[in-house]
Amino acid sequence: MSPIWPIFKREFAAYFATPLAYVFIVIFLFAMGAFTFYIGHFYENGVADLSVFFGFHPWLYLFLVPAISMRLWAEERRTGTMELLLTLPVPLWATVAGKFLAAWAFTGVALALTFPIWITVNFLGNPDNGVILASYVGSLLMAGGYLAIGACISASTGNQVIAFVVSVVVCFLFTISGAPLVLDVFRGWAPLAFVNAVSSFSFLTHFTAISAGVIDLRDVIFFFSLIGLFLAANVVIIDLKKTG
Amino acid sequence: MIEIERLTKSFGPIAAVAGIDLKVEKGEVLGFLGPNGAGKSTTMKMITGFLAPTSGRVRVCGHDVENETLEAQRMIGYLPEGAPAYGDMTPRQFLGFIAEVRGYKGADVKSRVDAAVAKTELDAVLDQPIDTLSKGFKRRVGLAQAILHDPAVLIMDEPTDGLDPNQKHSVRKLLSAMAKEKAIIVSTHLLEEVEAICTRAVIIDRGRIVADGTPGQLLARSRHHNAVTLLLPPAQAEIARAKLKSLTGVATVEQTVRADGLAELTAFPKAGALLIELVSALAVAEKWDVKELYAEAGRLDEVFRAVTTHDAARARENRA
Numbered sequence: 001m002s003p004i005w006p007i008f009k010r011e012f013a014a015y016f017a018t019p020l021a022y023v024f025i026v027i028f029l030f031a032m033g034a035f036t037f038y039i040g041h042f043y044e045n046g047v048a049d050l051s052v053f054f055g056f057h058p059w060l061y062l063f064l065v066p067a068i069s070m071r072l073w074a075e076e077r078r079t080g081t082m083e084l085l086l087t088l089p090v091p092l093w094a095t096v097a098g099k100f101l102a103a104w105a106f107t108g109v110a111l112a113l114t115f116p117i118w119i120t121v122n123f124l125g126n127p128d129n130g131v132i133l134a135s136y137v138g139s140l141l142m143a144g145g146y147l148a149i150g151a152c153i154s155a156s157t158g159n160q161v162i163a164f165v166v167s168v169v170v171c172f173l174f175t176i177s178g179a180p181l182v183l184d185v186f187r188g189w190a191p192l193a194f195v196n197a198v199s200s201f202s203f204l205t206h207f208t209a210i211s212a213g214v215i216d217l218r219d220v221i222f223f224f225s226l227i228g229l230f231l232a233a234n235v236v237i238i239d240l241k242k243t244g
Numbered sequence: 245m246i247e248i249e250r251l252t253k254s255f256g257p258i259a260a261v262a263g264i265d266l267k268v269e270k271g272e273v274l275g276f277l278g279p280n281g282a283g284k285s286t287t288m289k290m291i292t293g294f295l296a297p298t299s300g301r302v303r304v305c306g307h308d309v310e311n312e313t314l315e316a317q318r319m320i321g322y323l324p325e326g327a328p329a330y331g332d333m334t335p336r337q338f339l340g341f342i343a344e345v346r347g348y349k350g351a352d353v354k355s356r357v358d359a360a361v362a363k364t365e366l367d368a369v370l371d372q373p374i375d376t377l378s379k380g381f382k383r384r385v386g387l388a389q390a391i392l393h394d395p396a397v398l399i400m401d402e403p404t405d406g407l408d409p410n411q412k413h414s415v416r417k418l419l420s421a422m423a424k425e426k427a428i429i430v431s432t433h434l435l436e437e438v439e440a441i442c443t444r445a446v447i448i449d450r451g452r453i454v455a456d457g458t459p460g461q462l463l464a465r466s467r468h469h470n471a472v473t474l475l476l477p478p479a480q481a482e483i484a485r486a487k488l489k490s491l492t493g494v495a496t497v498e499q500t501v502r503a504d505g506l507a508e509l510t511a512f513p514k515a516g517a518l519l520i521e522l523v524s525a526l527a528v529a530e531k532w533d534v535k536e537l538y539a540e541a542g543r544l545d546e547v548f549r550a551v552t553t554h555d556a557a558r559a560r561e562n563r564a
Contacts, residue, residue, distance in 0.1 A: 006344035010330070017332040017373075080328030084389070087292040087324070088345050089317040242296045 007098025066167035069150025131213035138210030141223035148230035178202030245427035251300035262451030275442035321395035327386025331375035435544040463542030481507035493517030
C-alpha cells in the first residue's frame, strides 16, 4: 500500500469533519447557480448547452480554490502537526501528493454535485453531452492547477490570510496570462516567442479549448505538467524550511 | 542507539545548537535539561529529522538521519513539544491514522491502537474529538502516538508539561516500564522528574553540553550535597551554631528564622565529609530540643543555576 493512501484518507476526511466542506459546497453550488442563471441568463439564451455555466468556472475557482488550498500547509504549521507529519516515516513527496490529491478529490466532489444542471439542460433540449463531459474534465483539470499553485504558496507561509491573498493573485495571473492586460506589458520589448510563452500559460486558453469539446492532449499535458511543477516546488519549499 | 556527533544548528546569526556530542544506549533514560532556548527542542528536532543540521550528524540505530531519514524515523517514537495532534479527529481515528502511516494493515492496526490505548489509559475518551479533551488526555494521545509502533528510540519533548501530579506519575510510570528495552530522551524543566526516572542527566546551555552524569553525580556538585539541616527553638540556636561550626568536617553553618519562629540551621560539609551521624550525635549529647533533622542528597536546581545562563543575559549577548 502506498504511503499516499493514509495521508489522502485523513486529509479528505478532515474536510468533512468540520463545517468547511459543507459551507464550501453550498457556496460553490449557490454561486454556480447564481452566475449561470442571473448573470449568464441561462434560460433567456434559449440554447441547450452549458457553455455559460462553464464560462464562470475559472472566475469562481479563482476565489474558492485558494480558500481550500490556503489551509493545506499553513494550518499544519500553525498547530504544530507539521512536526508530527514530517517526522513520520513517509517520503515527503507522498505527503505532498496525498494532501494535494485529497484537496483535488474534494473539489471534484463539489464539482460533481453540480450534476442537476446537466440533467436540467438534457430535460430542456438536446445538448451535446460529449462537449459537456469534456468541459467537466477540463474544469477538474483547471481546479487541479489552481490547487497545486495554492498548495505551494500555502507551504511557504504559516499565515492563512497571506496564503489566500497571494494565491488569488498568482492564480489570477495564470488565468488571464493570455489577455491583453498581461501581454501588453511584454509586447513592446520582449521577443515574440516569450510573449507566446506567457500567453500559453493561460488557464483560460487551455480551458476554453477543452470546453469546446476537444480534449487535446496538449491541454491535458499542460495542466498535468503545471500540477507536477508546483507540487515539486511544494516539496522543495518544505525541504528548504527544514534547513531553516 | 542514538549517536550525535558535533551537531550544530544556526538560525541566521544565532547558533541554537553549538556542537553537541552525545551517545545514548539501550536502557538509558536521558533527562535533557536546560533553560528555555538552550537548544533542547532544536536538538530533538534534528534527531527526529524535522530539522536538518547545519553541520555534524545524528545516527539512530545505525541509520544516518539526514541520508536514511525514513529508516531512522521508523525506529523513533517522537512526542513533539505541546503534543500536537489533529484536533478534529478522535483518538481512535488519529491513532489509526498513525498506525496506517507506519505501515500496519488490517487487524494489526487495531491491535496496535488497542495496545497503545491500554498503556496510556485513553479508553474512556477514545471517541471524543481531540480538541475537546483536557490537557492531560491530549498529552497522553501524543504519548500513545509515539509508543504505538514500540520504537527502539523514544524522543519526548516535555512529556509531563502542564500535567497534574497524578498524570505526571502515570506518565513516569509508563516511561520507567519501557526504559529497559529502549533508549529514551526526555526533555523537561522539572528537576524532580530527572531524579524520579532518569538514569542520566545532561544539562545544555547556549547550545552546548555543560553537565553530563547520573542524577547522583550532578547532585554531588550541589552545595547542599550531604548538608545537614536541623530545626531548633530560637533560644538554642546561637549555641548550636557555634557547636556545629566546631565539628570537624563542617565548612560553614547558615542560620535562618522560619515563619513559625523556629530557627533553621544548615551545616555545609567540607569536600567529601559526611555530617549526619556527627550532627545527630551532637544533638543527642547536647540535649537540644530538635524538631527536625535531615541530610540532603543535593539540589539539582542549584547545579542547574550554577551551570546555565539567565535568559536575559543570553538575549543581551546575542544582541551584542
